[in-house]
Amino acid sequence: MKRLLLSLSLALPLLASAQQLTVSAAASLTDAFKEIAPKFEAARPGATLRFNFAASGVLLQQIAQGAPVDVFASADQETxxxxxxxxxxxxxxxxxxxxxxLVLVTPAQGAPAIATLIDLKKPEVKRIAVGKVASVPVGRYTQQALGSAQLWSALSPKLVFADNVRQVLDYVARGEVEAGFVYRTDAELARGKVAIAMTVGGHAPVTYPVAVVADSRQAALARDFVTFLGGAEAQAVLARYGFGKP
Structure with missing residues (x-):
């Protein structure tokens, strides 16, 4: 019994020092955040990062419904x-x-020629993938851009709505649509499968905010992660994946 109590007493400090941080982040951050994770964990011994990647609006809904999340990173300011x-x-x-x-991408092979947004009206462009406007930030940026070009209504019959930006990318990469709107960082990850037809303007700046969730049980560690994202080490990773400074 004494030996068991001694073992427990030695283990308790280790258990107390182990901290798990749950981060809900926009799908477009998947690859960069997975690379940032071990760097943060190395700087915070005992800390473990767990990620939940999805559309920003879906993640916020989960948080509002009580999901145990510590940090929220969104792909837009509105969410x-x-x-x-x-x-x-x-x-x-x-x-x-x-x-x-925001960029417009087409399948790498056999895609119709698209140089401007007006070209999306061509009959050979039958389907255009976009994020769901209600829950996917890239969908709202797309709606703003097409609205500025007075094309949203005209192109509506061609639109195929996706649950997140990575699904848009998959639709294009597999040739299931003739074009799609994604972030440049996503397009770069799929080089060889998609081609960037053009950079798209006419929308709000694409900036990513991060914050600690109010009900976080690891508030201090969550604040550390938010600070870490603005530091040189994390910024270097984000830059390698094509993200810019806000």
Whole structure:
């Protein structure tokens, strides 16, 4: 019994030092965040990062419904603003940590020639993948861009809505659609499968805010992660994946 108690007493400090941080992040951050994770864990011994990647709107809904999340990283300001309005975000921890660019992509092989948004009206362009406007930030950026070009209504019959930006990318890469709107960082990951037809303007700046979730049980560690994202080590990883500074 004494030996068992001694073993438990030795193990308790180790258990107490082990901290798991759950980060809900926009799907476009998947690859960069997976590379950032071991760097943060090395800088915070005993800390373990667990990720949940999906569309920003879906992630916010999960948080609002009580999902045990510590940090939320969104692909747009609008979704984070909703989190503030719903009082699920610790407002004083909110920081912008990355920027991106909206691009139009086509399948790498056999795609119709597209040089401008007007070309999307061509009859050979039958399907265009976009993110769901209600929950996927890239969908809202796309709607703004096409709205600015006065093309949203005209192209609506061709639109195929996806659950997140990576699904848009998959639709294009597999040739299931003739074109799609994604972030440049996603397009770069699929080089050889998709081609960037053009950079798209006419929308709000694509900036990524991050914040601690109000009900986080690891608030101090969550703040550390938010700070870490703005540091040189994490910024270097984000830059390698094509993200810019906000």
């Amino acid at each position: 984070m603003n909703r989190g503030v309005d719903q009082k699920v975000i610790a407002v004083d921890t909110r920081r912008d940590f990355a920027a991106n660019t």
